[in-house]
Amino acid sequence: MDFKRKDFIGLIDVSAEEIKDILKTAETMKIVLSQKNKKAPYLQGKSVILLFYEKSVRAKLSYELAAQYLSANCVEIVVDDTREEALFEMGRTIEQMGGDFIIMRSPISGSAGFLAERVNASVINAGDGINENPTQALLDLLTIKELKGGFEGLKVAICGDVAGSRVARSNIWGLTRLGAEVRIAAPPTLIPNNMEEFGVKIYYDIKEACRDVDVIMSLKLQEEESYGSRLASYDEYKDFFMLDGNVISAAKPDVIVMHPGAPNRRIEIASEIVDSKKCIIDDQITNGVAVRMAILYLLSVGKGLEI
């Protein structure tokens, strides 16, 4: 087992071997999930605290169930304002109350890593600013592995607001490390600076980006107003970047289409695609729980907690 960490902050510094360990463990967790009685004793007596500085429904539910399926005590804290109380003091408080895991989501890039350096509890990054959302990327990787068998030589197109998407960044670090060819399709204003230096190819034409690919990842656009002058309108965006039948026709016949959930239909992705068999949002959701169980389990082992 190569995965020995106290915290899980991002995929940028995780090796291919570690990712494979996590995915393998997640497959075992899926067996737990398929049982009639969905309960494993691995985290019995441990406390998992969800510390969320952003609104979330799906991710929180996914983490909470993952913790409960592993028999942990699970509590959530939702804070509106990141400035209300210093993060490290919040972390210290949680620790003093016996928290073993802190699962944290925050609008500030680097905040999960910041907390991890200051507490003994294991910190899991559930999304920090525009930086990373590593478990969301892992569930994508698990889904790809199940459907495509592996990553070496796989062609993946990531389409949409890459600059504003932490999951896109986690996916880029993970996929490139596993040997996949990663392409990005987006308006230039929605692509981070110097992205090509991280080994991805950049396209402004979504159909070209999707030519002969095995996997298409569609990203969720944020609120229209939040883009300011970086985008003229949703309406114009859809003319150039909506994922529809025409775009998909350029890809491999067995292409799979992924989306992080709650898509903006008829803007980033056509309804006919969301509702087609190619789109595998449901698989992603199940795998999300399995991957989060795997991370909780591996961290508890890596840290040497008694199980």
Added chain:
Amino acid sequence: MKRTLIKNCRVISPECTAESLNSVYILNGKIEDIGDINAECDIVYDAGGNYLIPGLIDMNCKICEAGYENKDNLRVLSVAAAAGGYTSLTIAPNTQPIIDNKTVVDYVIQKAKNESNVNIYPYGSITKGCLGEEITEIGKMIGKGIIGISDNGAPVQNSGLLRDVLTYSRMFDIPVITNCLDKSLSDGRVINEGIISTKLGLFGSPREAEEIMVSRNIILGRYAKARLHLSNITTAFSAELIERGKKYNSELSAGTCPHYFSLTEEAAEGYNTLAKINPPLRTAADTEAIKEAIWNGTIDVIASGHTPADYDRKSVEFDLAAFGISSLETSFAVSYTCLCGENFGPDRLIEKMSTNPAKILGLKNKGIICKGYDADLAIVDFDNEYEVKGENFHSKAKYTPFEGRKVKGRVLKTFVGGKLVYDLQNNMS
């Protein structure tokens, strides 16, 4: 009559560089004679064969008093300055209250007289409240003792207003010191936009934010024939623009800070908030270009850029952390270590850190070691290599992105008006 002698020193000054051992005779705070002197004196200091330089003059530092004494105050800062070889400091106007009227100027100058061992010269704000909207009463403030006007902390965005200020300032013969940042490109951005901002998922401030304002200010200064100084220059293209601009305006000058030629954006890796500085640290190509611009004369001034912040405000998440660096006590050694060599001797460095600032600020009798000049001096040992340690700083901001770096050029003693204000040996302050 107070008579002081500094003996066994090698004098470095743009006007008189000597390798031979000399003595400097100081009478009533002024340099009276340089040479082989055997006059009777009240106090004699032995420089032990080390170099004597004109005291450094800082055109760009934050003193934080009044209003932000938690970060640093006059008393602490004057000690830190002396330890760094500085004998004169300017005060950026964005204190609280802001230096934008004659009453505040008066207060600051009186306070400085009582509490500071080094000379303190305030800048007046270009606009009232540093808001960039209304021009201040520059004339009244000059009457009370400002030596320049500056938009530190709030770069003027409105071109029409800056044009008026540059034009109006001509009748006073003072420098207009501008910081070049287009706020529509830099607001809310925390490091340089580039490979590191992408890697860390942080919002980057692009070079354009600086370069646009550098070029705008050069153009406005040219037609207004103003004494324009551009401070905090960080990018290669800014340096190119300045080189060109100087052909059209002989009164144009430019400055940078040591961190802009000795550190790159990579210093922020691992979300290191000590490297969160405004304007941001750039790339290796930029640091090389800035060095070149210093060597070839495009950049006239190296200022400390000292902008202390409470450590508490640095030990938070990167986005929330304060901008700033504690640099008064590292500026000289970092600059000497990075810049000096065969083609750029310590005498040239002194030009950038003392002589040119004195000229630009109109400080007569400073910046040179010469008969009749003020005895603002420092004794330095260029061969003394040491490790930078924030905990040893006199400034309240006891941290630095240079932590652990080996530098050469240690300040041993500092004199202001012939009076010893810092002595490394006794750690006197």
